[in-house]
Amino acid sequence: MTSEQILAKYSEKISEIENHISGLKKLIDKLSYYRVGLFLLEIFLFVLLLRSENDGWRALIQIALVLPVIAFAIIVRKQSQLDTAVAYQKELLWVYQNESNVIRGHANGYDHGAKYESELHPYTSDLDIFGSSSLFALVNRCSTKSGNEVLAMQLAHNNPVNTIRERQLAIQEVAAKIDDTFSFRANLHGHDVNQIELIKTQLTSQLGQKLEFVRPVFLRFYVRLVPFLTLGLILGGILISGAFWNILVLFLVIHMGWNVLLNAKINQVFYGFGGGSNLLNGYAEAIRWTEKIDWKSAYILRLFDSKIPVSKEIKALSKIIQNFDARLNLIVGGILNALFLWDLRCCISLAKWHQSCSKDVVSALNHLGDFEELISIATLAYNQPDWVFPELAETFELKTADLGHPLIKLQERVSNDFAFETKPTVDVVTGSNMAGKSTFLRTVGINLVMAYAGAPVCASQMSTAVFALNTYMRIKDSLNESTSTFKAELNRLKMILDHVVKDKSTLVLIDEMLRGTNSRDKYLGSKVFVEKLIAEKTPALFATHDLQLADLKEKHPDTLRNFHFDIQLIDGEMKFDYKLKQGPCSTFNAGILLKQIGLSLD
Structure with a gap:
């Protein structure tokens, strides 16, 4: 099914449930009138009993008095059952409406997982895994506390290759029964967790x-x-x-x-x-x-x-x-x-x-x-029929085709092909401001997170080994902890270096290193760090504005590669195609941007 067909199916189901709820409510109202009628009948029979002087009639009326009471009790029980049915149908309606909203680009009504955010985690903060407009917010269909925790764990930790393959099969099996999962979710939604x-x-x-x-x-x-x-x-x-x-x-x-x-x-x-x-x-x-x-x-x-x-x-x-x-x-x-x-x-x-x-x-x-977590990912697979389940490699490998960022709307998303060599390299990505370097690094990272959770990825093809992701992107100072930006950067680098030494499956994603110091120390520090990664045979994607880092290709021709994102100047206007290209960047836009705010570079 195409996305349009899936959306149409949801809309049809929403109309069907709304009509069903309307019918149930009409029946409940009708039974309410019956209850009033039975109450009035009971009063009428009681008045007859008080006025009757014939013992035979009195005995008959006394027996008749029981009948409205029994009928009243039956109707009350039936109304209670109908009220329960309406409550369930309303939850089912909410579930379908939420799916329709998500496909249309609106916010998911389930928890977005902000409570699981941690800047100390190796990658979740940098890759938008938790919080508003995050991967968790896109995927989550869990109503229970345990479901949310299992999903958060799957997105924050790697599984072994065999487990990932087992999870892919389980998710595909659940996706094949997706119509039944809506009832499952409706039964869990709306309760006090x-x-x-x-x-x-x-x-x-x-x-x-x-x-x-x-x-x-x-x-x-x-x-x-x-x-x-x-x-x-x-x-x-x-x-x-x-x-x-x-x-x-x-x-x-x-x-x-x-x-x-x-x-x-x-x-x-x-x-x-x-x-x-x-x-x-x-x-x-x-x-x-x-x-x-x-x-x-x-x-x-x-x-x-x-x-x-x-x-x-x-x-x-x-x-x-x-x-x-x-x-x-x-x-x-x-x-x-x-x-x-x-x-x-x-x-x-x-x-x-x-x-x-x-x-x-x-x-x-x-x-x-556990079932909620599987259903969450299976729902994503069902709603995104063009995404694919990646192949898991036992040896060093990352190969993708049409790789896009899952949190960017389809109309705005630009996809790229990308692959590692047969051995680890440090890939330096240069380019202009706003050209797409940071987004590309996050695209690689977030799709790997999805792959390791057993989920489909936003690509037409992916084959990957299981890497221990470490990222360096959004480094913040902390007044509460008296930590400057530079100190925070050093702490992050220390964490990455420790992981690189301990875990040879580490993959490092770095966006503009050492922003909190002067340009000379920034270059020297970045150079030393790149060479440390090369020495440890650790694969990395390194986004930077510093072309001197691209020049390290001459010293490390077999272990360093250059890529770039560029701009086109058409009639004085900047145009971005957000496509990854080979080699270092030769066109930058800082001078153009400064000129637009009234500053000119000589």
């Missing part, structure tokens, strides 16, 4: 200790017996003697007092889960989708730790919590606790569930993040 993290914490380390008070055998036996005792006393009061009512009242008082004594412990359990039944139902549906598919890729199969359907275990937990939520209504909760020790029953059910199921559930909830 902190609440599910609290539930996982409860299940992992806190719940067992909090439920110690329901371990005694007598307590469990009595709570199991209570419904039968209550029912027996009620039937005894109706059929035998009023004395049974007195005993029932005594039991109710004892139960309420018992519940008050244990209320603090019950609250500790409840407030770790309260109100979480809808959230768990959504997560259970998402997990059920992962369970029902006959996955083929080894990477995905390793995400399943349990041989039994974990979604059923989560549904069971959701049911317990839903029952527990009855205590939120003081009247209903009070009656249930008095008659059946309801809160204690829920705590005992939760303890039984926790003992048998909690480990599998926590693992499955965590693995939802």
